Amino acid sequence: xxxxxxxxxxxxxxxxxxxxxxxxxxxxxxxxxxxxxxxxxxxxxxxxxxxxxxxxxxxxxxxxxxxxxxxxxxxxxxxxxxxxxxxxxxxxxxxxxxxxxxxxxxxxxxxxxxxxxxxxxxxxxxxxxxxxxxxxxxxxxxxxxxxxxxxxxxxxxxxxxxxxxxxxxxxxxxxxxxxxxxxxxxxxxxxxxxxxxxxxxxxxxxxxxxxxxxxxxxxxxxxxxxxxxxxxxxxxxxxxxxxxxxxxxxxxxxxxxxxxxxxxxxxxxxxxxxxxxxxxxxxxxxxxxxxxxxxxxxxxxxxxxxxxxxxxxxxxxxxxxxxxxxxxxxxxxxxxxxxxxxxxxxxxxxxxxxxxxxxxxxxxxxxxxxxxxxxxxxxxxxxxxxxxxxxxxxxxxxxxxxxxxxxxxxxxxxxxxxxxxxxxxxxxxxxxxx
Ligand code: GAL
Numbered sequence: 001x002x003x004x005x006x007x008x009x010x011x012x013x014x015x016x017x018x019x020x021x022x023x024x025x026x027x028x029x030x031x032x033x034x035x036x037x038x039x040x041x042x043x044x045x046x047x048x049x050x051x052x053x054x055x056x057x058x059x060x061x062x063x064x065x066x067x068x069x070x071x072x073x074x075x076x077x078x079x080x081x082x083x084x085x086x087x088x089x090x091x092x093x094x095x096x097x098x099x100x101x102x103x104x105x106x107x108x109x110x111x112x113x114x115x116x117x118x119x120x121x122x123x124x125x126x127x128x129x130x131x132x133x134x135x136x137x138x139x140x141x142x143x144x145x146x147x148x149x150x151x152x153x154x155x156x157x158x159x160x161x162x163x164x165x166x167x168x169x170x171x172x173x174x175x176x177x178x179x180x181x182x183x184x185x186x187x188x189x190x191x192x193x194x195x196x197x198x199x200x201x202x203x204x205x206x207x208x209x210x211x212x213x214x215x216x217x218x219x220x221x222x223x224x225x226x227x228x229x230x231x232x233x234x235x236x237x238x239x240x241x242x243x244x245x246x247x248x249x250x251x252x253x254x255x256x257x258x259x260x261x262x263x264x265x266x267x268x269x270x271x272x273x274x275x276x277x278x279x280x281x282x283x284x285x286x287x288x289x290x291x292x293x294x295x296x297x298x299x300x301x302x303x304x305x306x307x308x309x310x311x312x313x314x315x316x317x318x319x320x321x322x323x324x325x326x327x328x329x330x331x332x333x334x335x336x337x338x339x340x341x342x343x344x345x346x347x348x349x350x351x352x353x354x355x356x357x358x359x360x361x362x363x364x365x366x367x368x369x370x371x372x373x374x375x376x377x378x379x380x381x382x383x384x385x386x387x388x389x390x391x392x393x394x395x396x397x398x399x400x401x402x403x404x405x406x407x408x409x410x411x412x413x414x415x416x417x418x419x420x421x422x423x424x425x426x427x428x429x430x431x432x433x434x
């Protein structure tokens with residue numbers, strides 16, 4: 001039997017551990033987080049009805065059964081002033097029953113509740129930010145039983161420009177959240193500034209790697225001037241292909257509990273066609289970005305639902321697969337690969353056609369089995385993960401037709417004698433295995 005003093009010292013030790021634990025050690029986001037966020041559809045026009053309505057719609061559509069768990073309230077929820085003791089105050093017109101009530105209602109549906117603030121004097125919508133108020137705000141969020149914090153980068157008073165300056169600013173909130181003792185998923189939103197993939201994995205569960213997404217497939221826009229991941233002006237109006245191209249080399253930095261965030265989904269919003277939306281969803285899943293829906297969920301079309309609930313594609317995000325990487329980028333096509341994490345040697349192959357017409361492509365095994373040459377010699381049974389079609393056993397090369405702005409995603413399963421199965425080599429340890 002444990003004596004009282006022993007119990008006390010155990011609790012103290014646990015409290016110290018919790019206090020010093022890093023966000024990535026908070027046990028959350030073991031697979032990329034999934035959910036819905038208010039911003040892409042509602043921007044600042046949010047209130048209790050929109051958020052609860054969205055949560056109920058998510059539940060009614062059974063999206064929670066596919067993994068969509070968090071309902072995240074974005075910018076514009078507070079009053080423009082803190083109260084006399086320095087605490088943030090919710091807007092009582094938008095939230096007549098308060099934020100705790102909203103959290104309770106969302107929890108009653110079995111969902112998680114997400115909150116928003118900025119590591120700056122103001123949020124991007126010019127509401128009070130959390131810079132220099134981190135502990136007060138984290139305590140308040142914990143009191144409201146918040147499960148998730150999206151933490152933005154606006155009005156940061158020049159506290160950026162080197163990785164260390166940004167790290168120090170974001171680390172304060174990481175500590176404050178852990179100190180509350182409540183597990184709160186920490187989703188950093190500093191738009192890839194100062195290379196967060198190099199320093200955020202020890203303090204956060206995910207970090208945005210680009211400026212804001214827009215529902216445009218592929219278009220240069222001066223408001224999103226960078227086409228490379230090292231970027232001094234991340235901006236907004238970043239197209240789907242712009243973000244994909246920036247994200248391609250960053251997969252190596254992601255691991256369990258620490259993910260590159262390519263921004264919220266534009267599935268179900270105007271402007272992107274069916275092919276473009278499937279491409280968008282596939283790559284977000286394959287690179288293990290958080291899958292946070294951003295459409296008007298209360299008016300979800302059949303087609304939107306079909307895309308968002310493709311179990312095979314969701315499995316690439318949540319299942320036993322590594323983070324995808326790009327094998328090549330040619331004129332109007334890109335080949336992406338995703339290795340199975342079990343010993344099966346299965347691999348997922350995705351061919352993007354970002355050209356302006358439907359086209360035929362040959363995918364050569366040399367471009368699939370990049371390092372393990374003996375794997376090029378055997379046959380693989382191919383399944384199309386969008387049409388669910390069995391494409392039979394394929395050797396040497398795979399031929400696919402891909403629609404304009406579309407994607408082919410195929411699972412290749414070893415189809416030979418398991419006794420002569422080629423070995424899968426490892427060229428470096430995965431961070432998860434260290
Ligand atoms: C941006 C952020 C968006 C949204 C917006 C709110 O900085 O990237 O996702 O949160 O602020 O004002």
